């Protein structure tokens with residue numbers, strides 16, 4: 514079963530208090546940020562703080578992602594050098610506009626891996642798409658490197674680029690979400706949704722989480738620990754879904770014994786894709802529990 518990456522909690526890299534205890538919230542991944550949540554005057558301090566946080570034993574037990582600054586900024590290369598040396602699991606490249614951005618990042622990561630003796634290819638990558646150009650190039654971006662675990666939408670920057678703003682229904686994000694999802698699936702990698710920026714609006718958050726789960730996303734970036742359980746609950750299958758999946762597997766096993774590829778379960782067709790989905794529901798229930 515592929516690794517669970519439902520929740521990825523952004524932690525501002527310049528906030529020493531948050532860095533020291535963010536593991537207690539147990540998201541699927543922690544995403545230390547060196548980019549937009551860090552003031553220009555704090556960039557060097559944040560890099561040092563995150564470097565040290567990555568040495569802490571508690572961060573060895575959880576997947577760590579660091580969002581670095583773009584390589585064409587004054588900080589990007591220094592960020593990558595420090596984070597690869599620190600042993601981060603995944604580097605998140607923000608504002609990815611083209612496959613060339615990925616290739617450039619890959620070249621730089623490889624150089625650092627070689628110079629510090631880290632296994633070549635062991636640093637994984639994630640690309641955040643945050644512009645119209647990035648959305649148009651999503652299929653090439655998603656296929657650009659075997660290091661990529663997934664691509665993600667960065668909606669706050671994206672709506673700025675489109676010259677609009679986010680609405681509760683998210684109609685302005687529909688094209689980008691579908692494009693990113695299609696590109697990710699065609700490349701065989703994960704698709705991650707963007708942050709919901711109001712930590713106090715639980716209802717709005719759940720509405721958005723249900724929407725992106727229905728579209729097919731694997732998970733979502735988060736800004737606040739209170740959003741973690743809400744998201745995990747949305748992603749957990751319901752008791753009814755689990756019960757139904759068990760019946761489908763049972764029916765499929767009986768059908769296989771009789772040499773049949775398709776059978777009926779209470780009038781509903783059960784064939785290969787339906788069986789595969791049922792297995793996926795059971796795996797998900799085992800990994801994430803059943804919806805509360």
Ligand SMILES: CC(C)(COP(=O)(O)OP(=O)(O)OC[C@H]1O[C@@H](n2cnc3c(N)ncnc32)[C@H](O)[C@@H]1OP(=O)(O)O)[C@@H](O)C(=O)NCCC(=O)NCCSC(=O)C[C@@](O)(CC(=O)O)C(=O)O
Pocket residue numbers: 522523524525531532535546549550641643666667668669670671706707708712734736737738739
């Ligand atoms: C939103 C808010 C200010 C609310 O503050 P509040 O004070 O109301 O929070 P409370 O709930 O009261 O905190 C209760 C306890 O949790 C602790 N706690 C809170 N948040 C924590 C956390 N994140 N990590 C660890 N610990 C945390 C806190 O320290 C306290 O601990 P304690 O005192 O011990 O009880 C706060 O959460 C926060 O700063 N979030 C991170 C924001 C951030 O990273 N932005 C950048 C990424 S987005 C972006 O760049 C756009 C994007 O690029 C995105 C894309 O690409 O998708 C695009 O373009 O769209």
Ligand SMILES: [Mg+2]
Pocket residue numbers: 549607643667668669670
């Ligand atoms: Mg952004």
